[in-house]
Amino acid sequence: MQSIVRSTFGSGTGPDHLLVNAMLLNIALIIFGWRRYRDLTKEIAERRKAEETARKLAETDPLTECLNRRSMERTTNELRRVSNDYGQAVAFVMIDLDNFKQVNDMNGHGIGDRVLTSLAEQLRQCLPGGTPLARLGGDEFAFAISYDPSNPARVDDIVSKLFESVCGGIDLDGTTIHCTMSIGIASDHSSQSRNDAITDGEKLMHRADIAMYQAKKSGKNRHFWFQSTVENELRFRNELEAGIRRGVRNGEFVPYYEQQIDLDSGELVGFEMLARWNTPDMGVVNPEIFIPIAEEIGVIGELSEQLMVQAFDDAKEWDPKLTLSVNISPVQMRDRWFSQRLLKLLFEHNFPAQRLEIEITETCLHENIGLVRSMISSLRNQGVKVSLDDFGTGYASLSQLRTLPFDRIKIDRSFVRELNYRDSSKIVDAIVSLGNGLEMPITAEGIENEAILETLRRMGQLKGQGYLYGHPEPAVRVIERLRGQGRLSKAGENRNDSGAVTDELADQRRA
Template identity: 35%
Template sequence: MNSQLKPTQNAMPPRILIVDDNPSIHEDFKKVLEVHEDLIPDIDQFEIDDFEADPSPQFRIDSAYQGHEGIQMVADGEAQADPYSLAFVDMRMPPGLDGLQTIEQLWKVSPDLQVVICTAFSDRSWEEMNAQFGYTDSLLVLKKPFDDIEVFQLAVALTRKWEMTRQAGLKQRELEELVRQRTVELEQAALHDGLTGLANRVKFNDRLSETLTRASCYAQKTAVFLIDLDQFKYINDTMGHPVGDDLIRNVGKRLSRVVQDAGLVARFGGDEFAIIQESVVNEQEIPLLATELLAAIRTPVELGESSVVVSASIGIAVSPCDAETPVDLVKNADLALYRAKADGRGCARFFETNMDQQLRNRREMDSRLREAIANEEFVLHFQPLFLSASGGVCSLEALLRWNDPNSGLVSPDKFIPLAEETGLIQPIGEWVLSEACRQACNWPEEVRVAVNVSPVQFKCGSVLKSVAKAINESGLDPSRLEIEITESVLLSDNADTLEQLHAIRDLGARIVLDDFGTGYSSLSYLRRFPFDKLKMDKSFVRDLNQADADAIVSTVANLGRCLGMETTAEGVETEEQYIRLVKEGFTQIQGFLRGKPVAAEDVAGTYLSGFSRVESGALCSDRIAWKSDELLHRIAETIDNSHSEASGAETHRQLVTATKLE
């Protein structure tokens, strides 16, 4: 027998169903089909009577004597996952269904079933069959009387065809499932953030559009939350990017737990998250969710052996009152986020109609600040500090002013916060240090100069380089330079900040703790670093007659005396305050009562006229003897090298090494 006619070798032989009302026909079919293939001769020599059936069957053959019975047997085979491959169906089966009606029902139960309809020449024509079933390759016609070999060939060929069709169907379904899974993976990659698995900006925008459309139909509100982690870059830089990634993943999970089914959480990248709060009926749900989000983010995060505490700023815009389109809603939430950052971070702010103008003002201010740096529009004013004992000037504090060609003098509280946020504080701060030291070289050597330094400069690691450069270029005796910092510099409890302070001290400069008493744990700072001076915040002087302020004033004076530190009282404006503070033991007084800020060119004539006049050039040349020439050379060399070989923390480490006293 031709090998192409061999059925596939399965665990079970194919099932064939004979549907005929004549029992003798069933016996004839079984006689023909119950034959082992190895005993089948070549087709040219085929004689059915020349061989006996092998006990191992080639097919499994079942009989049905009416159409309904056959249909049920095929249905049972499908249900038991043991389907029929082929059915020989007689055209005439009185009474009940005829052959065509039976075939129609069989295909409803098993669409892949191959069918051979056994019909006489007097039965229905092929055209009638096509008219009922259409042209199909699953139906063959066997005219009576039929030959045994024809029956066998049909059985072998059609069961093989059924099996191959079945396998092709399974393969197609496998491919379809593979395509479906790959589509899901591609969609996941296209619409989700790779680090957190949260929705990305594309999916967020699609969902927001759908949500706003649905909300307009049901008169519901939709809130958009934009979230930025505060000081995330600092955590990333100091603890490493793997820790930063773990923190981002952790925050994403926390946000998802808070929001749950109330909306969608997305990550836009970096430390930026966004949330859609859907189907808001009661507006109180919005601030409640904001409160829960802030609390969830503030909870300490355990990352390996470290415990990290991070806060977040949140901007909120609500549709339809704030905006009706996705673009405008996100833009307004972004404006509210800027307000949250400007208000001190760690808080949530709702959009207000004037925020758009404020943002334009902020951008304009940023542009003008950059121009001011390039055009050297900054100037210094100086306010004196007086010794309580003698009333003489002991120090002058440098106060930055922006001499705007359009607006005149601009006070630092108008532009310093923006400069800190944008990083412009670094070039501005470096200029202030250099200019203050240069101006101080023109003063009597008994008078120091005090310069305020921003926490941002410490975080960027640029302070030490700026101080060393200012001292080196001006020739100022470093003991005459006072670096004033606020408690916020030490809030992070960072060893690098303390190392920078010690390195500045090693240069010979003095370190002053400004606005003392307004921070969080001032006494702990005094234990961690030996400051040279405490400057009590002016709010306590203003409220001097109140019992609590009076107690603090007395405590600060005594604390300085016990620790061997100078103490300065700021904001002294009345004689009564002056007398009281001197009596309490403050060693220095600063305020409008004795001295207001004046321009640099007016300092000498206003406050230094009582000192012996010294030529500035000679004075500065003498100052260079404050340390060995070798150490000055090392400072200058380190500064030069840092421009080409180092930056950031590496520059800081080089400067610390170069400025250690031998």
């Protein structure tokens, strides 16, 4: 540097070229390094922002921006850990609208969605700041709150405030929609539940669910604390059992349908049939409540066959290219005549075996593998496809996968929902490679947003289903959807108006 200055002022010879080059190179490296550092900082900030958006998408319900079921369970567990450390109890409060189906039927789904958004806002305003609020699905909301176990009245006060706020109606551009709610509360405090303290969030949610159904059963528009006194539980259980037997007799169980999509083309390829119970006194009850009891009291076979018959009739009105998937309970798979009964049902109702796909879970596999294998083979010989459902949550071994002739593997929703997180994408990736290796096509369940869909599309040629494509819907809605897409069969197109009306009426009557 000194020789450069001296040479500039004419006193001395020029600098050594090698040194000048070295210095210029140094300066260039510093500039390059600085620019790289700046770009990197920018890139990290953008990536953080994208990760934050993905996390938010994965954890929230897109319609109401409340938490979703999965993140609510985690949040409740966190709240319980902190609260219990300070001697506080946590109440999990489950809210369900009593007449949401009528709101949807009378005003359309657009208004239904706005009712849900406004309701979420009203709930938020009534709850103390920072209370985790979730939409668990459909018209079901929940929040968790900590309270002093000697003062459960605090929770009752908050719930009364909710009732007051909602009983005035929900105002949409001058039109007031009147709604009532049934609320179930479960506490993790032992004296509240009168016998055992609760150790996991899932059980707490389940108890709140039961309390909510008890509130519905006691006449709706009220709240109910879960009490696990033996008489209460037994009474409710007996009522449910009697209700299920009556429901089977009166045809109260109806099929709902969830769309299955070819992820590459976005084309609808079929529907999975899901059971719903349209009770006269509790509204639409989800299968998690009634299926285990129906299995225990031995009516699951009859219930399932009733639903299948309805589904065969419904599916005959659809484009014959659309498949119908039906879930089979492990209890049904213990019946050695199951495959014959199913084939007889197909024959009697003139439904092509090639359109039917049955879904069995991994639990079936470790009960009587020989029997299961022969049933799968005889069904496949007749053209029925068999898929392994909820893969990854049970105990299917690789050798079972290799030797049992499945047509498809369905990746459990719990892995798919987590796809925005790195470790879970490794699991899904591995299952997809496994499927490719065994030449078994894959369906991903639980696709909830575009980000998950994009990740799955990159993994290969998959089918998929999930709330991104819509919630499960009753037969009449499926017909409307298919009519809009021009995908009804001749029978569906010829369905006269009186037929449609009769169906609508039947649907309302069931509701």
